[in-house]
Amino acid sequence: MHLRGPMNVSKLAVYMLPGDFYSPQKRATIPSDVLDAGHIPDAVDGPVAHVALAEPAKEVDLPVIRFLNNSTVQKRTGPGSCSIIAAAPPWSRIASYTSAAPAAATGFAFLANLGDERKSGTFDYSFGNSLGYVIGNGKTVASQNTPFDGTLETSEVEIAVFTDQQCRTGDCEARPRATAHYGFGGESKVFLIEFQMDHYDNVGTDQGMLSDAPAWWFLNAAIPRVLQYGNDKRNIPCSCWSSGCGEFDAFEVLGRGEERAKSTIHRQGNLEGGDSNFFRRPVGRMLKFAVIFHNFNITASVLPDTFDFSQTLTAGQIDNIIAYDPDSYTHSLFPIGD
Incomplete structure (x- = not known):
C-alpha cells in the first residue's frame, strides 16, 4: 500500500483469516461416548456452536474444516453421524503501526523510490531510483527499515508500505539490487487506517507535481518493485501496470486543495472506474477508514470513530x-471477479 501527503497517520493495521481455503482431511475417529456427551473435542478446527445427533451415535470420521469466508459451515457425515455448525473464525491482526511517540511498527516495512546503493536499493540512469528504506519522515533513504513517524508533509512525499519479510533471491518479480519485500498476499485481507489530511502546498520548484492532494492506494506489489513511475529510457513500460495487474485507489483527492476524497479502480483492459461516492477530507480531525478484499469484491468505507483496531476482528464486524x-455516499463496492 502507498501513502501520499499531506497526511498525518496515527494508526495502520492489516488483518487476515487464519485459513482462506477449505481442505477436507481425515481425522481420528471420535468415540461414541464423546458424541453422547453432546460436545466435540479439539480435534475439529474452530469453535463448536451446536451438535445434533441424527441416530444412535457411532464412530465417525470428521473432516478438518477450513474457512473460505465468513459464513457458518455445516458438515454432515451421513447416517449415524452428527452435524456440526461451526462459527467463522476471527480475523487476526498480522501487522500494526502507531505513530504515538515513539513510533512503533510490527510486520511493516517502509520504503520509497529513493534507492541508493550506499544505503539501500539502487539507482541508474535507465530506470532511476529503485525502492529503498526511508527515514521516519519518508524524505531520505535509510540503510535499514525504520518506523514511519506518522507525517507526510506535502504531496511531494510518499511512502510504500510492504510486509517486513524480504523477498528471497528469485522469489519476487523485482528490479535487480532493489530493496524488495513481499506484499500482502491472499484473497481475503483487511486494511485499516486512522488519519487526517490538513492543507499544505508543495514547497519545491517542480510545478508538474500534484500539490495538496493526499491519497492512499494499493498496487500489485510487482509494480513498485520493478518501476512504479514512467518507462525505461527507450520509453518501454517495465512493470505490469500497463498490462492490467492492477491499482486500487482507496481514497484520493483529485485536485489541489479539494475537499472530496474518492475511490477508483484501475485494471487496464479490464474493470476500471469509480462511482459518485466520496467522503469529506478530514481537516483538523482524525478519521478511520477500511479497505476489505473479500469474496472477489473490494469494499472501501468510512468507519465509526469508536472502531477499535484490536488484535482480532470478528466475522460479524467484517460482515457489518x-x-x-x-x-450511503461514504461506502463504495468494487467487484473484481475471480
Whole structure:
C-alpha cells in the first residue's frame, strides 16, 4: 500500500483469516461416548456452536474444516453421524503501526523510490531510483527499515508500505539490487487506517507535481518493485501496470486543495472506474477508514470513530462493514471477479 501527503497517520493495521481455503482431511475417529456427551473435542478446527445427533451415535470420521469466508459451515457425515455448525473464525491482526511517540511498527516495512546503493536499493540512469528504506519522515533513504513517524508533509512525499519479510533471491518479480519485500498476499485481507489530511502546498520548484492532494492506494506489489513511475529510457513500460495487474485507489483527492476524497479502480483492459461516492477530507480531525478484499469484491468505507483496531476482528464486524448500503455516499463496492 502507498501513502501520499499531506497526511498525518496515527494508526495502520492489516488483518487476515487464519485459513482462506477449505481442505477436507481425515481425522481420528471420535468415540461414541464423546458424541453422547453432546460436545466435540479439539480435534475439529474452530469453535463448536451446536451438535445434533441424527441416530444412535457411532464412530465417525470428521473432516478438518477450513474457512473460505465468513459464513457458518455445516458438515454432515451421513447416517449415524452428527452435524456440526461451526462459527467463522476471527480475523487476526498480522501487522500494526502507531505513530504515538515513539513510533512503533510490527510486520511493516517502509520504503520509497529513493534507492541508493550506499544505503539501500539502487539507482541508474535507465530506470532511476529503485525502492529503498526511508527515514521516519519518508524524505531520505535509510540503510535499514525504520518506523514511519506518522507525517507526510506535502504531496511531494510518499511512502510504500510492504510486509517486513524480504523477498528471497528469485522469489519476487523485482528490479535487480532493489530493496524488495513481499506484499500482502491472499484473497481475503483487511486494511485499516486512522488519519487526517490538513492543507499544505508543495514547497519545491517542480510545478508538474500534484500539490495538496493526499491519497492512499494499493498496487500489485510487482509494480513498485520493478518501476512504479514512467518507462525505461527507450520509453518501454517495465512493470505490469500497463498490462492490467492492477491499482486500487482507496481514497484520493483529485485536485489541489479539494475537499472530496474518492475511490477508483484501475485494471487496464479490464474493470476500471469509480462511482459518485466520496467522503469529506478530514481537516483538523482524525478519521478511520477500511479497505476489505473479500469474496472477489473490494469494499472501501468510512468507519465509526469508536472502531477499535484490536488484535482480532470478528466475522460479524467484517460482515457489518461489507454489507453494502446503496444509499450511503461514504461506502463504495468494487467487484473484481475471480
